[in-house]
Amino acid sequence: MPEVQVLSQRYSLSDGHTLDGYLRSGGMAGLRVALDMAPADIITLVKDSGLRGRGGAGFPTGVKWGFVPQDTGRPIYLVVNADEGEPGTFKDRELMERDPFMLLEGMAIAARALGCARSFIFIRGEYLWPGIRLEEAIAEAYTDGWLGKDIQGSGFDFDVTLHYAAGAYICGEETALLDALEGRRGQPRLRPPFPAVAGLYACPTVVNNVETIATVPHIIELGAEWFRSMGTEKSPGPKLFCVSGEVVRPGNYEFPMGTPAREIIETACGGMLPDRALKFWAPGGSSTPLLTAEHYDVGMDFESISAAGSLLGTAAMMMFSDRTSVVDAVLNWTRFYEHESCGKCTPCREGTFWLAQILERILDRRGREQDIQILDDLCDNIFGRAFCALGDGATSPIKSSIKYFREEYVQLIEQGRLPDHIEPHAGVVTENSGHHRPHSRPPARAGAHAR
Ligand SMILES: Cc1cc2nc3c(=O)[nH]c(=O)nc-3n(C[C@H](O)[C@H](O)[C@H](O)COP(=O)(O)O)c2cc1C
Ligand code: SF4
Known part of the structure; x- marks a missing residue:
């Protein structure tokens, strides 16, 4: 299209x-x-x-x-x-x-x-x-x-x-x-x-x-x-797609709803950056479950994205290559949700804090064997139990990254390293690169997590 x-x-x-x-x-x-x-x-x-x-x-x-x-x-x-x-x-x-x-x-x-x-x-x-x-x-x-x-x-x-x-x-x-x-x-x-x-x-x-x-x-x-005359039967009309991440030409592009993601990225955006293969992407902002290269041909409309296991959200497509650590990207978003949680309800206020803590310790090479399970349980106790959709959204990148990239979590916890091709960049530090990941915030005091 x-x-x-x-x-x-x-x-x-x-x-x-x-x-x-x-x-x-x-x-x-x-x-x-x-x-x-x-x-x-x-x-x-x-x-x-x-x-x-x-x-x-x-x-x-x-x-x-x-x-x-x-x-x-x-x-x-x-x-x-x-x-x-x-x-x-x-x-x-x-x-x-x-x-x-x-x-x-x-x-x-x-x-x-x-x-x-x-x-x-x-x-x-x-x-x-x-x-x-x-x-x-x-x-x-x-x-x-x-x-x-x-x-x-x-x-x-x-x-x-x-x-x-x-x-x-x-x-x-x-x-x-x-x-x-x-x-x-x-x-x-x-x-x-x-x-x-x-x-x-x-x-x-x-x-x-x-x-x-x-x-x-x-x-x-x-x-x-x-x-x-544009789009699909249930998702008609034109739509603005915001594309960011590791593509040649990020920006806003207007396509009929239902246009395959691949077409938007490969034509308007010039494809992924040279020598980078698509690893994961968020179809509608960071609150929407991540998809992978296997979903590249999915239509960008409400129904098709939902059938693929995610949400169209704001149609903000964030594209990441195999040089990016999914755990690190997820931590970045989780810190955002922790910071933006309004504090009205317990599952989101407390849960987003603990999600960020656990992801930080995994990336700090202090991860424990049970951490993936704890992340999963925490997400299940936030999703559907929080007062508004912010809480649900905070769990999306975590649940989906564990679903598709469990190995990367396991490797970090068991071997203290990320896959070899991941590039260190600001905020992402790999054991392999010899950098030290700075603590993003002071270590929590025992039993206290007031902001
Ligand atoms: C945490 C959170 C943040 C939101 N932020 C926005 C926003 O920045 N802009 C927006 O239009 N809708 C946002 N929404 C959705 C709005 O609640 C609402 O559904 C929307 O403004 C309705 O407009 P629409 O029917 O034209 O989509 C947000 C929802 C949640 C749960
Ligand atoms: S889920 Fe919504 S209401 Fe509850 S703390 Fe988070 S932002 Fe506030």
């Missing part, structure tokens, strides 16, 4: 981020159509398109919009999730930098469909440049009557507020995001009630990912059938 240019169509324009450039290249066509449509018809069209959320879970967007009650007498909010904290994911950043009006147009259409007059973009604090681009775009849109009162004389009022997040992975989880937006410490809420019924300020709220919302104008302009 060839590369497509729907969401990325303005990436090569020097002024695609300005209102002039946006309008000149066909922007706002979807909103013009939507302003003449009944809100319920917009929702039906998005349902018919089969668009599924691009934030990780793949929930059908039109169905989510349909859950919002219209008769509560309370305001309805739209919140765009621009937190983009999943390791390996950088598609929303480029979209906001290069085509901020596409997001604003999608928001206005979604708001019209939902009966919403005020919305928020929750952007991660580190995204300064995309934030500046959005601030400029919002200001231009207000000046030119694409936001604010009586948009383009349609009688439709709609306001957008950009909110910079303080910086925590958990604040990308939609209910923690809402708490953070309300000014509280970002921790997931108990559901039900779901945000569609009681979200921001206890009002009906839709939370959608940046890419999801940016896809909407195209569906409204070109129709559900056009959208379904």
Whole structure:
């Protein structure tokens, strides 16, 4: 399947981020159509398109919009999730930098469909440049009557507020995001009630990912059938794939859903780096179970990746060669989860700490015979028992790496060495290389693991 240019169509324009450039290249066509449509018809069209959320879970967007009650007498909010904290994911950043009006147009259409007059973009604090681009775009849109009162004389009022997040992975989880937006410490809420019924300020709220919302104008302009002409039956449409790791040309690439991983990597990305063979890869960010070279031909859609034993997640493909230690990569991610665990529930708060401890001691050549079993047991006591999906995600790289690369763990524990071809690099130290792996943190005090 060839590369497509729907969401990325303005990436090569020097002024695609300005209102002039946006309008000149066909922007706002979807909103013009939507302003003449009944809100319920917009929702039906998005349902018919089969668009599924691009934030990780793949929930059908039109169905989510349909859950919002219209008769509560309370305001309805739209919140765009621009937190983009999943390791390996950088598609929303480029979209906001290069085509901020596409997001604003999608928001206005979604708001019209939902009966919403005020919305928020929750952007991660580190995204300064995309934030500046959005601030400029919002200001231009207000000046030119694409936001604010009586948009383009349609009688439709709609306001957008950009909110910079303080910086925590958990604040990308939609209910923690809402708490953070309300000014509280970002921790997931108990559901039900779901945000569609009681979200921001206890009002009906839709939370959608940046890419999801940016896809909407195209569906409204070109129709559900056009959208379904790309991708697979259950995962239709174009999709941005973020590719990183040991490939020739890492970056964001747009392909129809269901395109085989091999095709994305070998064509758009120029393949793996010279003399490096694919060893393992994460298909959708570090929270998704690792796959191996044997899964290289799997289609990049929700169903195919799930059948292969993983998850499409954010479609952030992280590619690793046989020169990389899988145990070391897994430790790196596990440290991230340990650091980002919000602490609300015990399995994740305590479990991620111990997972990191055990992986560190294995890589420090202090591993014990029973450590693989302990890692496995710990994962089983976190997965499905943690309060939110962060806990589950933390176990994915560990369980899958043990499933496919148990030998590498065994070799480290029993012989204190990694396979010969693994290259030492910053953070990865092999017994064979003669380096010493520094302790990443002070040794734990007995019985104490407070952060
Ligand atoms: C720990 C965690 C972090 C998340 N981070 C993000 C994020 O940064 N951006 C995002 O869009 N969704 C993120 N999500 C998913 C959101 O909870 C939610 O499903 C999504 O924003 C819904 O949008 P969509 O339906 O358009 O995909 C995260 C979920 C979890 C559990
Ligand atoms: S699973 Fe982790 S991040 Fe989620 S609520 Fe529990 S402690 Fe917080």
